[in-house]
Amino acid sequence: PHARLTIDPEFTVGPVPRRLFGSFAEHMGRCIYTGIFEPDHPTADEDGLRGDVLELVRQVGPTVVRYPGGNFVSGYDWEDGVGPREERPRRLDRAWRTVETNQFGLDEFATWAQKAGTEVMMAVNLGTRGMQEACDLLEYANHPSGTRLSDLRRSHGRQDPYGITLWCLGNEMDGPWQTGHKTAHEYARLAAETARAMRTVDPSVELVACGSSGRGMATFGEWERVVLEETYEDVDMISAHAYYEEAQTGEDTVGDFLASAKDMDAFIEEVVATADAVRARGRHRKHVGISFDEWNVWYQTPWRDSDRANARTAWDVAPRVIEDEYSVTDAVVVGTLLNSLLRHGDRVTVGAQAQLVNVIGLLRSEEGGPAWKQTIAHPFEQMRHRATGAILDVRTRGDQVSTARFDDVDLVDAAATWDEESGVLSLFLANRSEHEAGDVEVPLRAFVGEMRVAEALVLAAGEGQDRHTTNTQAAPDAVGMRPLEGVVVQDATARVTLPPLSWA
Template sequence: MANEVVKAKMTVDKDFKIAEVDKRIYGSFIEHLGRAVYGGIYEPDHETADEQGFREDVIKLVKELQVPIVRYPGGNMVSAYNWEDGVGPKQDRPRRLELAWRVTETNEIGTNEFMDWAKKVNTDVMMAVNLGTRGIDAARNLIEYMNHPGGTYWSDLRRSHGSELPYNIKTWCLGNEMDGPWQVGHKTADEYGRLAAETAKAMRLVDPTIELVSCGSSNSNMPTFPEWEAKTLEHTYEFADYISLHQYYGNRSHDTANFIAKSLDMDNFIQTVIATCDYMKAKKRSKKTINLSFDEWNVWFHSREQDKEIEPWTIAPPQLEDVYTFEDAILVGSMLNTMLKHADRVKMACMAQLVNVIAPIMTETGGGIFKQTIFYPYYYTSVYGRGIALSPVVHSPKYDSKDFTDVPYLDTSVVYNEVKNEVVIFATNRHLEMPLQVDIDIRSFEGYNVVEHVVLEKDNVKATNSLKKEQIKPHYNGESYVQNGNVTTILPKLSWNMIRLNKR
C-alpha cells in the first residue's frame, strides 16, 4: 500500500437504513433531439438494424445498463408536440417544424415504435404530456389511446395501429420545465399549477392507477426556485405523486476541485425541494408525502458552442453531443451517490440522455459504438446498487473550493442487498493528489469478505473515450481487505470505486 495517504473512517451498519432503493432511480431519457432517436436507437440502414430499424448494438448496451424506466418523448420537445403525428401509417405522418430545437421532425418514430423498442430493452416508459401548446384534451386522449383496453375511439385507433393490448403506462409527467422562459407555452406557477391539476384529474378519470409527476424547477439557479414548487403544489399536491428536479453541471473554468464538489449543490437542491414539499404537506394538513423524480440530470457543457453552428430545420443533426472526460465520470459517480443518500424521497431519476445526446452511449452513423467515460459509474451503480440504501457514519478530511466549503474527500453511498447477502460501497476519492485510506467498520456484517474492488482512475482528468480508443475503463485491481470486522481500502487519488462484499 502507498506510503503517503490521507485517512478517513466510516461505519456501515445494517440497522442504519435509509430506504429500499427504487430501481427507477437508474432510469434514463430519450427525447426527439439530435441523434438520440434517428441515428441513435433507430437506424434502419445500419448493419445491426433489426426488422424495425432499431440498432441491436445499442439495444445490447442499454440492456447491459439494466435501465428500468425511460422518459419519452421530451423534454423541451414535448411542449409543442402533437402526439397524433407519431401514430398510424408512417407514409401518412406529417413532417413538422420542431420548435424546441429548431429542426424538422419526420415523425418516422412515434409512440408505438418507441413502445416496441422499450420492450426490446426491458424497460418501462415514463410518458410526458404536452402542457405547453396543448392541455387537458390531448392528454386525456393520449392516455385513452395508451391505457384503455378498447371499445372507444382512441383505444380502438391504437388497436388498428397494431397494438391490441393496452400499454398500461403507469408514470406520466405533467409537462416539462414549464417554469423556463425558453419553453414553448411557458407559464407562471399559478397558470401551470391550475392546468396541471385539471389535466391530472382528467387523466385519472381515464385510468385511476397512474402515477403523476408535477413540474418542479428546471434547475436550482432559477430565480423562481423554490417559490415555483410551493405555488404549483398549492394546485397539484392532491393529484401529483412526485415533483420533478432537473440539474446539469459543467466545468467551464477548468477548476477540477470545484467541479467534482458540485454534487454538494445537488444535495442542497434535493434537501430544499423536500423541505418545500413537506411545508406544503403541513400547510394542507395532508397525510400524503410527495416524493421526488430527478428526471433530468447529468454533466452538460462541452457541446454548447458547437450547437450554435447548427443549420435550422435540418433532420436529426448532431446536437448536445458532449464527449465526456474522466473528471465528468467522477462527478456522475458522486451524483449517483447523492441520490442514493436520499433514497427515502428520490424514487425516480433519469440520466439525460441515453444515446448520443449528453449520453453514456455514443454511436457513429453507419458505424460503430462506444462507451463514454460516464457509462461506467452509471453501469455499476445501476447493476449493483439494488437493495436497501444504508446511511454510513463518515469521518473524512475536507477541503474548500471556489464555491464550496468543507467538501469531504470521501464521497460514498452504501447499498445492502439482503437477498444476495451483499454489501456494495460506492466511493469517490476527491483528493487530486493523494490516495485515501478508508477504514470501514462492518462488524454488523459478520463473515463478509471482499468480492471485488473496481476502480476508475486516470492521471489525465481531461482524457476521453472514442471509437478508436477507450482511454477510460475500470480495472479490478483495487486494494481492499477485511480483518477483524474492518475493511481497509485504498482509494487511488481522484478515483471512483465500487467495493463489493459478500457472505459466501
C-alpha cells in the same frame, strides 16, 4: 485524504427504488434518429431499431426511460408519430430548430422499451396543448378497446394497452425558453386539472408535476410551493433537473466541479423541505416524492454559444447537437451524482440521467458505424446493478476541503447498500482529490458473520492517461472499470485505497 465510514445494517434510509436508475430519450439531435432508431443500419432489426445500441442499453440497464422530451414535448403533437409511416407529417421542431420526420413515435418507442427491458415514462405536452390532448394520449396508450383512440391503437397493430404508469405533466414549464412557458400559478392550475382528468381515464397512473429546471432559477422554491399547494393531492412526485460542468475559466474550477454532488444534495433537501412544508400546512397525509428526471454533466457554455442555439442555423434532420464527449473527471462527477441520488432514495423515487444516446449520452453511436459506452456509462451501470436491498445511512468522518462554491466537501464521497438476502454489502466511493490517494476505513462490526471482499472495481485514469481521457470511436474502452487492488477485510474492518480522482 483519509475517511472513516460508519454503517450499520439497522440504520437504513429505505429500500433502493427500482426506478432510481433511469435515463431519457428525447427527440433531439441524434438520440432517437441514428441513436436508437436507424432502419438502414447493419444491426437494425425488423422494427428499424439498432441492435448494437439495444445490446449496450441492456448492459447499462436503465430501469425506466423518459420520452419524448424535454423541450421537444412542449410543441409536440403525439398523433403525428402514430399510424402508417408514409403518412406521417414532417414538422418544424421549434425547441431545437430541426425538422422532425415523425418516423418514430409512441408505438416504436414502446416496442423499443420492451426489447430493452425498460419501463416507459411518458411526458405530455402542456406547452402548446392541454388536458384534452393529454387524456387522448393516455386513452390511446392505456385504454383496452372500444373507443376511438384505443381502437386507433389497435388498428396500428397493437392490441393490448401499453399500461404506461409514469407520466410527466409537461416539461420545465418554469423555464422562459420553454414553448408555452408559464407562471407558477398558470402551470399549477393546468397541472392540477390535467392530473384529475388523466386519473379519470386511468386511475392507476403516477403523475409528476414540473418542479424547477435548476436550483439556480430565480423562481426556485416559490415555484415548488405554488405548484404543490395547488396539486398536492393530485400528483405523486415533483421533478428536479440539474446539469453540471467544469468552468473553463476561474480558480479551482476542478474543485468546484468535483463537489457538484453537494449542490445536488442541497437541491434535493430543499425540495423535500418545501414539499413537506406544503404537506404540513395542508394537513396532508402522503409525502410527495422527487422525480430527478434530468441530470448529468453537460458543457452548456459551448452549447449556448453555438449557431443552433443562437438561431444561426436551422431545420436539419437529426443534426449533431450537444454530443459531449465525457472524460475520467466527468465520470467521477457522475459517480458522485449517483451517490447523491442513492443517499436520498427515500424521497427521490425516480431518476433519469439525460440522455441515453449521443445527446449528452451515456452511449455514442455513429450512423452506419459502431456504438460504444462513454466513460459516464460505467458508474451508472455499476450502481444500477449493484445497489440492491436497503440504502444504508452512511456517516463519513474524514478530510474535507472548501472550494470556491462549496464548504465542507468530503474528499471521500460515499454511499452504500446492504442486501440482506444475498448478504452483499456494496460501497460506492469517490476520491475527489486530484493528486492524492484516498484511504478509506469501514468498520464492519455491526454485520453478523464473516465478511470478505467479493469484488472491487475502480474507474480512474490508467497508464498513459490523465483526467481528460475519453472513450472514442477509435478507443471505445480506454476508460472503464478496472480491478481495484489491495482491498482487505481484517479485524472486522474493510480498508480501501482509492487512486486520485476515482470512483470505485
